[in-house]
Amino acid sequence: MSLLMDNQFNELPPDKSLDTKTFLDNVSHLPAFFDCLGSKVFSVIKSDINGNITKIRAVYVTDPAKYTTLQDILVAEREAHGAEWPKVGATLALMWLKRGLRFIQILLQSLADGDRDENNPNLIRVNVTKAYEQALKRYHGWIVQKIFHAALLAAPYRSNFLKALSKGEEVKEEDCLINVRQFLVNYTVTVDTIYEMYTNLNAELDYTV
Amino acid sequence: MSLLMDNQFNELPPDKSLDTKTFLDNVSHLPAFFDCLGSKVFSVIKSDINGNITKIRAVYVTDPAKYTTLQDILVAEREAHGAEWPKVGATLALMWLKRGLRFIQILLQSLADGDRDENNPNLIRVNVTKAYEQALKRYHGWIVQKIFHAALLAAPYRSNFLKALSKGEEVKEEDCLINVRQFLVNYTVTVDTIYEMYTNLNAELDYTV
Ligand SMILES: CCCCCCCCCCCCC/C=C/[C@@H](O)[C@H](CO[C@@H]1O[C@H](CO)[C@H](O)[C@H](OS(=O)(=O)O)[C@H]1O)NC(=O)CCCCCCCCCCC
Ligand SMILES: CCCCCCCCCCCCC/C=C/[C@@H](O)[C@H](CO[C@@H]1O[C@H](CO)[C@H](O)[C@H](OS(=O)(=O)O)[C@H]1O)NC(=O)CCCCCCCCCCC
Numbered sequence: 001m002s003l004l005m006d007n008q009f010n011e012l013p014p015d016k017s018l019d020t021k022t023f024l025d026n027v028s029h030l031p032a033f034f035d036c037l038g039s040k041v042f043s044v045i046k047s048d049i050n051g052n053i054t055k056i057r058a059v060y061v062t063d064p065a066k067y068t069t070l071q072d073i074l075v076a077e078r079e080a081h082g083a084e085w086p087k088v089g090a091t092l093a094l095m096w097l098k099r100g101l102r103f104i105q106i107l108l109q110s111l112a113d114g115d116r117d118e119n120n121p122n123l124i125r126v127n128v129t130k131a132y133e134q135a136l137k138r139y140h141g142w143i144v145q146k147i148f149h150a151a152l153l154a155a156p157y158r159s160n161f162l163k164a165l166s167k168g169e170e171v172k173e174e175d176c177l178i179n180v181r182q183f184l185v186n187y188t189v190t191v192d193t194i195y196e197m198y199t200n201l202n203a204e205l206d207y208t209v
Numbered sequence: 210m211s212l213l214m215d216n217q218f219n220e221l222p223p224d225k226s227l228d229t230k231t232f233l234d235n236v237s238h239l240p241a242f243f244d245c246l247g248s249k250v251f252s253v254i255k256s257d258i259n260g261n262i263t264k265i266r267a268v269y270v271t272d273p274a275k276y277t278t279l280q281d282i283l284v285a286e287r288e289a290h291g292a293e294w295p296k297v298g299a300t301l302a303l304m305w306l307k308r309g310l311r312f313i314q315i316l317l318q319s320l321a322d323g324d325r326d327e328n329n330p331n332l333i334r335v336n337v338t339k340a341y342e343q344a345l346k347r348y349h350g351w352i353v354q355k356i357f358h359a360a361l362l363a364a365p366y367r368s369n370f371l372k373a374l375s376k377g378e379e380v381k382e383e384d385c386l387i388n389v390r391q392f393l394v395n396y397t398v399t400v401d402t403i404y405e406m407y408t409n410l411n412a413e414l415d416y417t418v
Binding site: 039040041044047143144146147149150151153154209 | 248249250253256352353355358359360362363418
């Protein structure tokens, strides 16, 4: 019935460990989120994120018992790769994936909070820009930032975006936002916990592309 | 010794039939061309083109005897897909791939012909723009055109580009251009022949992305 409600993230256990299989299952539905943006332009981003997920899964399946949690993967790769780490393997893939997840989180939160451009109430450019600035901009050089600004023009109308999140069903905007808020509960905790793990393991990098 | 000289296209036979296996072998080296452009931005284009090649190969390997020539593939898909054709399968993949090949052809030809911006002789923007306008622009909506203009700023200097085509060896510009001209001989005939086939089979589309 709704892209978000059908694919809620699981609640984390009390120790906030991130089960790899659960995470991969939850996150596998998210690339479809970029189809809700409507334009072919965003398929590029969808494949970048799909690539991250594929890379993490490829490591996981080599030894599911060894890689039970996401932290197990980072720690094992730190051992295995020496000075190359963290710019390597599933550690790098998850480093970028979490930024895409954060982008989605802030965009949805901003919509749920009712941020809008009063002069253009049916545009989501303010919400997309807020998400971009907080999640991604600092990791992009000036040319990719320019490309973002061009791509922003392809962002859909708020009404069409909310409809797409509801898989094309005509739902009231307020009902859709209730779903968004519900989705954000476990999702936000998961994304925050991945960020904390990168800080704790000193695995974050800030090079630009 | 040189990306182009090591990977010349084969000469076409007198009947100008396009052998599928030969074509796939020849073209498989071309995505590396986009690495010569230097910036991470172009990896997006590289994967689009890689995707086209993968799709054509996937059809070919299901029945190499049936799909001996590229024309065999188009004709078989026309039979199989009815009204959906030509916006389907390897026919669609080759339709887009040929545009990327034409882009490369015109860019290299323009360099070989000595087209340059006299005020910025070490930039290749005039050459890239010429190739874009002739090969791709009409298939791109205004947003992708804007993205192209932003991406153009990431184009490398002429000297670095020619050096990359020579796999990093310091060769004289004139020697590199001799290689480019040599490469263009069979390459141009191949690309022209694919375009003729699309015209003859009425397989060309002009929708924009
Ligand atoms: C013909 C004309 C066209 C000309 C060519 C134009 C090409 C334009 C391409 C622009 C860039 C597209 C976005 C992709 C950016 C990516 O470069 C970055 C880094 O990507 C990472 O790079 C790593 C190595 O450094 C590894 O390879 C990672 O891969 S690994 O798995 O192998 O480790 C990979 O994800 N990802 C990102 O920045 C992530 C982006 C996430 C989502 C962003 C949402 C934005 C929504 C915007 C809405 C308005
Ligand atoms: C976070 C911030 C970033 C925000 C997001 C930014 C995203 C920017 C993305 C811009 C577009 C990148 C270029 C890709 C364009 C592609 O959309 C098109 C059509 O692509 C085709 O589409 C078909 C369906 O219609 C099939 O899927 C084909 O696939 S199929 O195999 O499945 O049938 C596929 O190739 N290919 C093209 O236009 C081909 C391009 C070829 C080469 C161009 C060389 C240009 C060099 C430029 C040098 C300066």
